[in-house]
Amino acid sequence: MARMKFLCDAERCIECNGCVTACKQEHDVPWGVNRRRVVTINDGVPGERSISVACMHCSDAPCMAVCPVDCFYRSEEGVVLHDKDLCIGCGYCFYACPFGAPQFPQAGAFGVRGKMDKCTFCAGGPEKDNSEAEFKKYGRNRLAEGKLPACAEMCATKALLGGDGDTIAEIYRQRATTRGKGSEVWGWSTAYGRPEAPKPAPVAPPGGKS
């Protein structure tokens, strides 16, 4: 198995926030923490585009590089995870991450930083798989159940793809080459069919009046 990755198809994302809701519900994520969110560019302008963003499980993760207590590790499947028992909640990873993936629960009256929380690719963390401790700290471990991340599997338009990088890239490639580009993607003709070709003129039967 290669590396697990997410891929969001901006042509398909309809900003429904289904992925965000699926993630929140699946892992019982506390209020104020968003492991995944939908970002819209040129909101309200014709041609706006939305993409769903979470931890991208970078191959050379900057969060891992800057963590002063080295609480990050990469699993066999290429998923970037961390040990919450080691995390000191300093926030360095938040500054380093280009996607704003690390989240900090605002626990307490003064909004002190808690342990960092982020997308786990539904792979739990360094606790016994599918144990209560794992669920409490990191959320559900769907990978150990042979399932893919909830956000990707719940996506109604299948804009968000999750899984083995090579496989999802191939799915996306087939999709992009099949649908074409420009107005062919989501245009009038896609919705209502392409204009029919003009019918050929009726041919008179040989040797007779029509």
Next chain:
Amino acid sequence: MMTRLMRMVALVSGAMAALMLAGCGERPQVIDYKQGKYQGKKDEPPYMAAPYNGNQEQWERDIRNRTQNQNEYRRIGS
């Protein structure tokens, strides 16, 4: 009767002493930090626990099939 009582007292006091001595044990409070190395708990691969119980091949096959569910050209035919 007396010997029985004495034995009981000795047993209880022995157990109490062991219990109290256990409180004297000291565990290191700080981690032995090695810079640049992950020192957290070891995580097991996802196929090690139930329901796969170490069957990596089956797990990979299941994940591969599941990934293809995201491909509607294959799922419902083009």
